[in-house]
Amino acid sequence: MADPVQITFLGGLGDIGRNCAAIESGGEVLLLDCGVLFPDEDMPGAEFVLPDLEYLRDKADRIVGCICTHGHEDHIGALPRALEWLSFPVYASPFTLGLIRNRLEEREVSDRATLVPIGDHDRVRIGSFDCEFIPVTHSVPSGLISAIRTPQGVILHSSDFKLDLNPVDGRRTDLARIGAIAHDEGIRLLLCDSTNSEIPGSSRSETEIGEVLRGVFAAHPDRRLVVAAFSSHIHRIQQVADAAVESGRKVATLGLSMKRNFALARELGLLRLPDHAVIDVAESEHYPPGQLCVVSTGSQGETRSALAMAATGDSRWIDIGPDDTVVLSSSPIPGNEVRVSRMINNLICRGAKVVHSGQLEVHTTGHGKQDELRTLHTVADPEYFVPVHGEVRHLAAHAELALNMGMASDRVILARDGEQVELSDRGLANRGQVTSGDYYYVNGQLIERDRELFSERFILGGQGVVNVVVVLSRGESRLLARPRLESKGWVGPDLVRELEQAGADEVAAVVEEYLESGEGDGLERLVRRTAGQFVNHNTGRRPMIVPIIIEL
Ligand SMILES: [Zn+2]
Ligand SMILES: [Zn+2]
Numbered sequence: 001m002a003d004p005v006q007i008t009f010l011g012g013l014g015d016i017g018r019n020c021a022a023i024e025s026g027g028e029v030l031l032l033d034c035g036v037l038f039p040d041e042d043m044p045g046a047e048f049v050l051p052d053l054e055y056l057r058d059k060a061d062r063i064v065g066c067i068c069t070h071g072h073e074d075h076i077g078a079l080p081r082a083l084e085w086l087s088f089p090v091y092a093s094p095f096t097l098g099l100i101r102n103r104l105e106e107r108e109v110s111d112r113a114t115l116v117p118i119g120d121h122d123r124v125r126i127g128s129f130d131c132e133f134i135p136v137t138h139s140v141p142s143g144l145i146s147a148i149r150t151p152q153g154v155i156l157h158s159s160d161f162k163l164d165l166n167p168v169d170g171r172r173t174d175l176a177r178i179g180a181i182a183h184d185e186g187i188r189l190l191l192c193d194s195t196n197s198e199i200p201g202s203s204r205s206e207t208e209i210g211e212v213l214r215g216v217f218a219a220h221p222d223r224r225l226v227v228a229a230f231s232s233h234i235h236r237i238q239q240v241a242d243a244a245v246e247s248g249r250k251v252a253t254l255g256l257s258m259k260r261n262f263a264l265a266r267e268l269g270l271l272r273l274p275d276h277a278v279i280d281v282a283e284s285e286h287y288p289p290g291q292l293c294v295v296s297t298g299s300q301g302e303t304r305s306a307l308a309m310a311a312t313g314d315s316r317w318i319d320i321g322p323d324d325t326v327v328l329s330s331s332p333i334p335g336n337e338v339r340v341s342r343m344i345n346n347l348i349c350r351g352a353k354v355v356h357s358g359q360l361e362v363h364t365t366g367h368g369k370q371d372e373l374r375t376l377h378t379v380a381d382p383e384y385f386v387p388v389h390g391e392v393r394h395l396a397a398h399a400e401l402a403l404n405m406g407m408a409s410d411r412v413i414l415a416r417d418g419e420q421v422e423l424s425d426r427g428l429a430n431r432g433q434v435t436s437g438d439y440y441y442v443n444g445q446l447i448e449r450d451r452e453l454f455s456e457r458f459i460l461g462g463q464g465v466v467n468v469v470v471v472l473s474r475g476e477s478r479l480l481a482r483p484r485l486e487s488k489g490w491v492g493p494d495l496v497r498e499l500e501q502a503g504a505d506e507v508a509a510v511v512e513e514y515l516e517s518g519e520g521d522g523l524e525r526l527v528r529r530t531a532g533q534f535v536n537h538n539t540g541r542r543p544m545i546v547p548i549i550i551e552l
Helices: 053-062 094-106 175-184 206-219 234-246 256-267 281-286 306-311 337-349 370-380 392-404 452-463 493-517 523-539
Strands: 005-011 020-025 028-032 048-050 063-067 090-092 115-117 123-126 129-136 143-150 153-157 187-193 224-228 250-254 292-296 324-328 353-356 384-388 419-424 427-433 440-443 446-448 465-472 484-488 544-551
Touching: 005 053, 020 053, 020 143, 028 053, 028 129, 053 063, 063 123, 090 094, 094 115, 094 256, 129 175, 143 175, 153 175, 175 187, 175 370, 187 370, 206 224, 206 234, 206 324, 224 306, 234 250, 234 256, 234 292, 250 256, 250 281, 250 306, 256 292, 281 292, 292 306, 306 337, 324 337, 337 353, 370 392, 384 392, 384 427, 440 452, 452 544, 465 493, 465 523, 484 493, 493 523, 523 544
Parallel strands: 028 063, 063 090, 090 115, 153 187, 187 384, 224 292, 224 324, 250 292, 324 353, 465 544
Antiparallel strands: 005 020, 005 419, 020 028, 048 440, 123 129, 129 143, 143 153, 419 427, 440 446, 465 484
């Protein structure tokens, strides 16, 4: 009997984000990614959401390492917080490690982890796990598929991937190696990216986008081109840079992360353009528009991003105007559509021309669609399959795809955050919930678990707050001053004084009556109810009512 292997999903199965899994065998824990989830509108003020790292609390000294499959935030972003109280080596490609190093330095936890670079096809022992890393194509360079040899056979983790047969850097997914492992050893369990599992067909190759970009450059010879893309999407940036250099332009970067990643990728030889073609954005005013290209962050319209600031005329670095063509080489992530649209409007108001993926194919996805998933399933030919990296709908669609390819239904296991699957001699079984899988919200210096916080913020954000201050004498049970209403965000300035006064009168009358009779169910509740009814009757609003009872 070989030792069983447990895989616990600490995030990423139910959302696209906070990817993290713990693989356990013989008392050792190997982490696979440690990312964040970006908050949606239901979590106002949260910076991001962490995986359920609490599961690791009593296993801290048994973590042998963390493999980071690629450099996206949903795979590396939680490392700084994890390393504040855990310590383990991190294994990733040099580019991914470069991004991780920046994050760890920002949070001053660099000394908590040894960063171990791994190359394509490396085979590394992490604890007693024998891990092999296979190149894979995605929307960030140097992505790695992990083949993890355990006492229960090979676990293959796809990482985020598309099967780009014509990648910008020529580094294709090594399907042959996966096939060889499948043939020689067999793949016991496949964990595979489900992001685009609902979409038929295949994704477009990244190089096709280069053609489109070249066309945009050719069509705007006398204008400055400002191209916004994800700052980690080095292959997109390479194609922008190529189009710029071919058309005799200088390339400048805008936005801190673009500047950093651009430099990191050049240093590692992943982004190639001649030194003479690169200028600092501060020098750009010395060049005519037709000789300039600016690559920028802010393709998602993030409010404080370089491009959004430029769109409202608030950039220190560039003035957007009638000489500019702005290319949004991205598509809005669900939830960002409104922000992106607002930024496009702002750019047009400043006289710029805007080209975006709604008009031209200036973007392609980094995640494989159904045909690409089928190809990986065919090559890997796994004994068991668990769909990962997706919302429930994506996981379900991916499971269905596997069943339609002929996998037996007891070989396809659906799991959710907080659940554990176990590989044993008897096969793969879902052992159910072993940890909460809860959201851990990063709230400034604190990590919060309670959703109540966001319900309160929702009321505050949407309805405002009314404080009701009541000052009493302790012994005599009488009001020492007229009650006061103090509101924020409840009604506009024209009416607020008048309503606060009228509300205070009503509270005063009710409190006096209460104090005289000594009857009722508590002063605080009475004040809240009275003020709440007043506010609702007079304005039809339900702001947060905060009674403040002071006894002197
Ligand atoms: Zn991802
Ligand atoms: Zn990714």
